[in-house]
Amino acid sequence: xxxxxxxxxxxxxxxxxxxxxxxxxxxxxxxxxxxxxxxxxxxxxxxxxxxxxxxxxxxxxxxxxxxxxxxxxxxxxxxxxxxxxxxxxxxxxxxxxxxxxxxxxxxxxxxxxxxxxxxxxxxxxxxxxxxxxxxxxxxxxxxxxxxxxxxxxxxxxxxxxxxxxxxxxxxxxxxxxxxxxxxxxxxxxxxxxxxxxxxxxxxxxxxxxxxxxxxxxxxxxxxxxxxxxxxxxxxxxxxxxxxxxxxxxxxxxxxxxxxxxxxxxxxxxxxxxxxxxxxxxxxxxxxxxxxxxxxxxxxxxxxxxxxxxxxxxxxxxxxxxxxxxxxxxxxxxxxxxxxxxxxxxxxxxxxxxxxxxxxxxxxxxxxxxxxxxxxxxxxxx
Ligand code: NDP
Numbered sequence: 001x002x003x004x005x006x007x008x009x010x011x012x013x014x015x016x017x018x019x020x021x022x023x024x025x026x027x028x029x030x031x032x033x034x035x036x037x038x039x040x041x042x043x044x045x046x047x048x049x050x051x052x053x054x055x056x057x058x059x060x061x062x063x064x065x066x067x068x069x070x071x072x073x074x075x076x077x078x079x080x081x082x083x084x085x086x087x088x089x090x091x092x093x094x095x096x097x098x099x100x101x102x103x104x105x106x107x108x109x110x111x112x113x114x115x116x117x118x119x120x121x122x123x124x125x126x127x128x129x130x131x132x133x134x135x136x137x138x139x140x141x142x143x144x145x146x147x148x149x150x151x152x153x154x155x156x157x158x159x160x161x162x163x164x165x166x167x168x169x170x171x172x173x174x175x176x177x178x179x180x181x182x183x184x185x186x187x188x189x190x191x192x193x194x195x196x197x198x199x200x201x202x203x204x205x206x207x208x209x210x211x212x213x214x215x216x217x218x219x220x221x222x223x224x225x226x227x228x229x230x231x232x233x234x235x236x237x238x239x240x241x242x243x244x245x246x247x248x249x250x251x252x253x254x255x256x257x258x259x260x261x262x263x264x265x266x267x268x269x270x271x272x273x274x275x276x277x278x279x280x281x282x283x284x285x286x287x288x289x290x291x292x293x294x295x296x297x298x299x300x301x302x303x304x305x306x307x308x309x310x311x312x313x314x315x316x317x318x319x320x321x322x323x324x325x326x327x328x329x330x331x332x333x334x335x336x337x338x339x340x341x342x343x344x345x346x347x348x349x350x351x352x353x354x355x356x357x358x359x360x361x362x363x364x365x366x367x368x369x370x371x372x373x374x375x376x377x378x379x380x381x
Contacts, residue, residue, distance in 0.1 A: 001025075001106050002355050003022050003075045003105035003106075004104035005022050005074065005075055005076070006073065006076060007020040009057060009058035010053065010057050012297050013363075013366055018359070035088055035109075036088060037089040037111075038089065038110060039086070039092050039098075039109075040085050040087070040108070041083060041085060041102060042082055043081075044081050044082055044380070045080055045081040045130050045351075045377060046079075046080040046358060047079040047131070047134065047136075047376075048361050048374035048375070048376065049135070049136075050296065053296050053297060053362075054069075055069050056076075057069070075104055075105050077101055077102060077108075078104065079101060079130055079134060080101075080102040080103075081097070081119070081126050081127065081129045084096040084098060085107070089113050091113075092116070092118070098117060099116070099119055100113075100115050100117050102116075117329070121333070123341070124340055127349055128349075130373065130375050131164045131347060132336070132340070132345070132373070133336065136373065137332065138322050140169045140172060141168070141335070143169065143290045143320055144172050144266060144288065145172070146320070146325060146328075148286045148288050150178050151177075152176060154263035155260065155261065155263045155282075156170075156262070156263065157182075157257075157277065158181075158266045159268045160183075160268035160293060161182025162372060165268060165291075166268055167348060167372065167373075168345070170182050170238050171237060173264070174238070174239075179239050180238050182236075183241065183242055183243070185245040231371065240257055250272060254276055254277065261282035261285070262282060263282050264286050265286075265287045267288060267289045267291070268290055268291045269292065269294045270289075270291075270293070271292070278309040281315055282313065283314060284313070285315050288318060289320070348371065349374075349375050350374050350375065351377050352374070352375070352376050352377065354377065354378075
């Protein structure tokens with residue numbers, strides 16, 4: 001059983017060398033008789049999520065109350081998609097497909113599988129249960145609809161817009177009739193248009209009522225071929241998009257894209273972007289604070305200078321966690337499954353092949369190396 005194990009606690013940015021790949025040759029493919037409700041699963045896909053960086057740090061973090069930190073020598077765990085190969089749990093039987101928390105390894109023994117979701121709909125790619133139909137999808141849905149309450153015609157800005165959560169926030173807002181602008185970075189991954197390279201698969205979709213386009217799924221984390229602006233505008237249906245790393249000033253960029261101001265900001269990055277957004281919000285605007293990835297690995301978070309805008313513009317700024325919305329999962333599926341089947345929502349994934357490439361894929365989130373949802377393929381279905 002090949003496993004990704006924590007070798008060193010991360011200090012600042014997580015590094016490949018914080019992990020080691022080990023093989024446990026003693027693992028049995030049966031749930032031990034001593035376990036009253038364990039399941040043994042074969043992992044297919046693992047999800048690279050920014051929150052994992054908190055759990056890899058030794059220092060105290062505010063998230064510790066909600067997650068338990070990894071200990072040295074332990075196998076990393078996180079969201080994934082798997083198949084049950086043995087079960088002593090009444091809810092699961094051999095052959096069931098599931099998504100939820102599993103190990104970064106080929107096979108995982110899950111002692112308390114109550115938080116696994118059974119996958120009922122298999123006419124969509126299984127990998128989507130790490131993203132579109134999994135935790136990031138519910139995050140986008142809960143954050144946009146429950147926190148921001150978008151209305152037709154409103155101006156919406158999304159940061160980290162080409163990522164797992166952002167690409168869906170933008171599409172959900174478009175479906176609501178909003179005007180949506182996204183920002184994304186990493187100019188080094190910008191070769192305009194879709195260049196098919198080794199290990200890439202090009203899928204054609206019909207998206208939005210009148211447009212058809214192709215989605216490139218990258219099967220190599222090192223060969224990125226898409227311009228995020230092109231991806232956002234021409235492939236995901238955003239009204240506009242900009243590369244924040246190429247702008248002289250974020251305030252000026254936002255004024256250019258939102259001359260009348262922003263009604264809704266879906267915050268994924270924090271720091272300078274949030275500060276510039278505060279200056280450009282409209283009266284009674286709403287900000288859903290989903291994540292602050294630009295701040296996660298800093299020793300000292302950057303300061304905000306424009307918080308007075310919250311007062312003067314009567315803004316509502318609300319943080320949320322996806323766990324607040326787990327009860328909405330069935331309602332969320334009712335909304336998205338028909339949209340996926342009607343090709344009105346699409347999803348871009350960046351799939352790193354092989355468990356041994358998992359650490360590099362995770363590390364890449366913090367430099368923007370991923371184009372779309374970063375997934376690790378452990379084994380084919
Ligand atoms: P993404 O797929 O968007 O990957 C992370 C992206 O963040 C990178 O590709 C990069 O995109 C961007 N990024 C990385 N470092 C920086 C930086 N210093 N400044 C600006 N942008 C940066 O990740 P997710 O969609 O999974 O997550 C997006 C956000 O949502 C994160 O903040 C995450 O923590 C949060 N989140 C919150 C949840 C909740 O329950 N509240 C649940 C899930 C996610 P680019 O090339 O555009 O710079």
